[in-house]
Amino acid sequence: LAKTTQPISMDSYEGQEVNITCSHNNIATNDYITWYQQFPSQGPRFIIQGYKTKVTNEVASLFIPADRKSSTLSLPRVSLSDTAVYYCLVGQNSNYQLIWGAGTKLIIKP
Amino acid sequence: DVKVTQSSRYLVKRTGEKVFLECVQDMDHENMFWYRQDPGLGLRLIYFSYDVKMKEKGDIPEGYSVSREKKERFSLILESASTNQTSMYLCASSLGLWTPAVYEQYFGPGTRLTVT
Structure with a gap:
């Protein structure tokens, strides 16, 4: 059974690039990795999704190495408004099991 | 824009009450x-x-049940609320089961339930 592990917290400064890594063992080649952002008093919000190599959208990039034992969410040039909790989710296509990480609290400082 | 709404933002119930959360x-x-x-x-x-x-x-799932009579509505039922069910409850929806879209979930704002 797959399990996901994320750092509990991270901090950085405005304008920096932030990388948050999620470790996930025992995932299959077609299992998807999805990242969410959550602000206080709100539900999580979808950021990005992929299952191999690199995916980029207007807000983030997702890097998945060939061994697929981890994935990294990359936020370019963060601002104070990126302070939030970030969750990784492994979706197992064999049985549509959802394996959520416990979340990483990211604090951006001025 | 997808909108997921939940019936209450905050709810306080007593132990043993039957609780319905609507989404x-x-x-x-x-x-x-x-x-x-x-x-x-x-x-x-x-x-x-x-x-x-x-x-x-x-x-x-223990201590909970659900009901989905209509496509747009999904209800969570606590048959006999207990203090260990005090929590934030989040509802979400997504498209299609047999595609990766199932993992792109849209969440409601949550219901903070307190059982006393």
Whole structure:
């Protein structure tokens, strides 16, 4: 059974690039990795999704190495408004099991 | 924009009461989910439904039941509320079961339930 592990917290400064890594063992080649952002008093919000190599959208990039034992969410040039909790989710296509990480609290400082 | 609404933002109930949490989505999504969120534990799936009248147990279904009579509405029921069910409850919806879109979930704002 797959399990996901994320750092509990991270901090950085405005304008920096932030990388948050999620470790996930025992995932299959077609299992998807999805990242969410959550602000206080709100539900999580979808950021990005992929299952191999690199995916980029207007807000983030997702890097998945060939061994697929981890994935990294990359936020370019963060601002104070990126302070939030970030969750990784492994979706197992064999049985549509959802394996959520416990979340990483990211604090951006001025 | 997808909108997922939950019937209450805050709810206080007494031990032993029957509690209904309602969730409505307006995007004709097939899948709907109920999670609870507790500090340090992230999101834990209680139940999900991939079609009207269909339901599947998640990781922590004990003490809960669900109902989906219409595609847009998914209800979570606590048959006899207990203090250990005090938590934040989040509803979500997504498209299609047999595609990666199932993992692109749209969440409601949550209901903070306190059982005293």
